[in-house]
Amino acid sequence: MSSLKVKLSFSGGVELLFDNIKQKSIEISSSINPPNPTTMKDLILWMKDNLLKERPELFMSGDTVRPGILVLINDSDWELEGELEYEIEDGDDIVFISTLHGG
Amino acid sequence: MSSLKVKLSFSGGVELLFDNIKQKSIEISSSINPPNPTTMKDLILWMKDNLLKERPELFMSGDTVRPGILVLINDSDWELEGELEYEIEDGDDIVFISTLHGG
Amino acid sequence: DSPNLEDLTLAEYMRYGRQLILPGFGKTGQLKLKNTSMLIVGAGGLGAPAAIYLAATGVGKLGIIDHDTVEKSNLQRQIIHNESREGISKAQSAKMTIEELNSLCKCVAYEVLLDSSNALEIVKKYDIVIDATDNVATRYLLNDVCVIAGKPLVSGSALRMDGQLTVYNYKRGPCYRCLFPKPPPPESILNCADGGVLGVVTGIIGCLQALQAIKIAIENDESPNNLLIFSATSYPLFRSMKLRSKKKDCGLCGEHPFITELQDYVQFCGSGALDKSPSVKLL
Amino acid sequence: DSPNLEDLTLAEYMRYGRQLILPGFGKTGQLKLKNTSMLIVGAGGLGAPAAIYLAATGVGKLGIIDHDTVEKSNLQRQIIHNESREGISKAQSAKMTIEELNSLCKCVAYEVLLDSSNALEIVKKYDIVIDATDNVATRYLLNDVCVIAGKPLVSGSALRMDGQLTVYNYKRGPCYRCLFPKPPPPESILNCADGGVLGVVTGIIGCLQALQAIKIAIENDESPNNLLIFSATSYPLFRSMKLRSKKKDCGLCGEHPFITELQDYVQFCGSGALDKSPSVKLL
Numbered sequence A, B: 001m002s003s004l005k006v007k008l009s010f011s012g013g014v015e016l017l018f019d020n021i022k023q024k025s026i027e028i029s030s031s032i033n034p035p036n037p038t039t040m041k042d043l044i045l046w047m048k049d050n051l052l053k054e055r056p057e058l059f060m061s062g063d064t065v066r067p068g069i070l071v072l073i074n075d076s077d078w079e080l081e082g083e084l085e086y087e088i089e090d091g092d093d094i095v096f097i098s099t100l101h102g103g
Numbered sequence C, D: 001d002s003p004n005l006e007d008l009t010l011a012e013y014m015r016y017g018r019q020l021i022l023p024g025f026g027k028t029g030q031l032k033l034k035n036t037s038m039l040i041v042g043a044g045g046l047g048a049p050a051a052i053y054l055a056a057t058g059v060g061k062l063g064i065i066d067h068d069t070v071e072k073s074n075l076q077r078q079i080i081h082n083e084s085r086e087g088i089s090k091a092q093s094a095k096m097t098i099e100e101l102n103s104l105c106k107c108v109a110y111e112v113l114l115d116s117s118n119a120l121e122i123v124k125k126y127d128i129v130i131d132a133t134d135n136v137a138t139r140y141l142l143n144d145v146c147v148i149a150g151k152p153l154v155s156g157s158a159l160r161m162d163g164q165l166t167v168y169n170y171k172r173g174p175c176y177r178c179l180f181p182k183p184p185p186p187e188s189i190l191n192c193a194d195g196g197v198l199g200v201v202t203g204i205i206g207c208l209q210a211l212q213a214i215k216i217a218i219e220n221d222e223s224p225n226n227l228l229i230f231s232a233t234s235y236p237l238f239r240s241m242k243l244r245s246k247k248k249d250c251g252l253c254g255e256h257p258f259i260t261e262l263q264d265y266v267q268f269c270g271s272g273a274l275d276k277s278p279s280v281k282l283l
Ligand SMILES: [Zn+2]
Pocket: C174, C175, C176, C177, C178, C179, C246, C247, C250, C251, C252, C253, C254
């Protein structure tokens, strides 16, 4: 099984759940659940188990991200890419951004 | 001989010399001067002969761009990439930008 | 009071000369601005530069809503006010600055808290709405009222060193509910009073809101639906992200909407415009 | 007159509260701002928002240079002035607005045309210089004086719908001559009076200049040397371009400099600060 390099970015406050780190490069298996290719759903669970430092309910809700967090894959809204079903590719640039409300 | 796809962008006023077009995708030979690979120097001359609509002295000076125009190759200053000697690659994103002075 | 659709006055030719000679703007653009009305909700960090630049550039009518009064601690970023305005209404203070800058701009100050009872009546009088508020309940309210009244919503936000900018309900683009059908948990929300904000970050986002409103008014916006993300401490400073189109199953703007009137947004969000300090403030 | 390096006053704690609670800023950052002096060259479209936000955020001392007087046609973008200031010095008008906004900021107005005879004497009194000018001769002058005096130069420019932002002579980064050893041909240069400019574009770039100056003052800038390019009509709106380091063979800041004093910049560039309309204006 090969591994995938993925660049994760956290913005708008989500970084506070991940040790206040704004960018992190990770390597994950190309098939976290063999024989299926690794999807966004797998990645989010992997992040919860391996990276999350603070209260998981502020990152996840059910098997997806909580309301108010938007996921962007290679500079596009994940809704355009298949959301949880999107199959991660080597070199992907994935942003988790929390909406801001201040002014 | 193969061809190279290159994305050209013009900004800061340089676009006025190129029919007021801000972005243009071109295809050029991978070896404009066989057997040598196509370089930035070849590309600039090719642009002068094939794309330039207005007074060439406002784009070129000698065999390079005129003072006040900066060239950027894939989001980097061309000085970091070898300037005129840089060998064009398929998919390159090249920006010609004129410095602005207004305020 | 009725705007002259036909031509610019001599005073306008003199004042807006730098825009009249501008390719892609010119007299056509200037006349469109003159005949466009915009509503700025919030005369705080975002609303201040947005209102100033929209008035300066020649928007014919500006409405400004804010129920709050000017405090010294606002002046670190709310640059439409000044020390002499302490204690007076932010909406009135903003109107004073705008009238000093450009007496040709008709400015209406609303000293009210925008809520479900008054929002539709005010919003329907304007062509473009600028969300310069600071709380999630008012953001849902403004989204819903703009979809119901058919107005584009130029939404900005800023917190700490970060900012975001999106246009909702414009062309085929999404509304706020297409992206966020459910509100975030109240304990995940931080406001400027509790999270802090670098003043000039609101300046940058507020100016960009003014720009987007101008582009809509002069019908010069060919960009895809997008979210602009700013972070003062990142490189690059800005990233543009392509957003989904309007969602067919959006409860508000979709094909079979079930949200057809304004609701109780404080209850919906679990927090409101008047909550100055949520009890939990992790995010 | 001597700034208190030790602590903030109660008035400062109250006013700057939103920044004092800001991670990565806090009291340390606020004290650094208080003890930093900045010189803004030009109280026009770029200088207006830069001066306003720098004063609001708590910079201890601001110098503002402009030899010009306020005209109505400036008010489309130069939002530090207003209608009542018509005919008075732009430097004085800017100082008035700043003192109304933040009386804690010490503001010095210079009603002079910056040139080789006075530039070094003024610049050496400040820690950071902001180039908010509108002509190429003054840009070379400011670059040279900043290298000679050892000051970082936050350079912004705006024309039509476009803007650019760079920090010169900072850390290992280039100076303006490293990038542009020779001036552009005079007939290629367009200014705002002839090319036009959308007012809010100068607002966006001026705010970003204020941000970069703040980041230098609080020593929070880890970005590579870069040029930020803005275009109101492009998607994305912003692009960041990595720039070369300081050039070893730069005549001004290189290893063997041969430009060691200020020169005649009007002659060097073939045009000067007082040329309002170049005869040829293609670019
Ligand atoms: Zn919707």
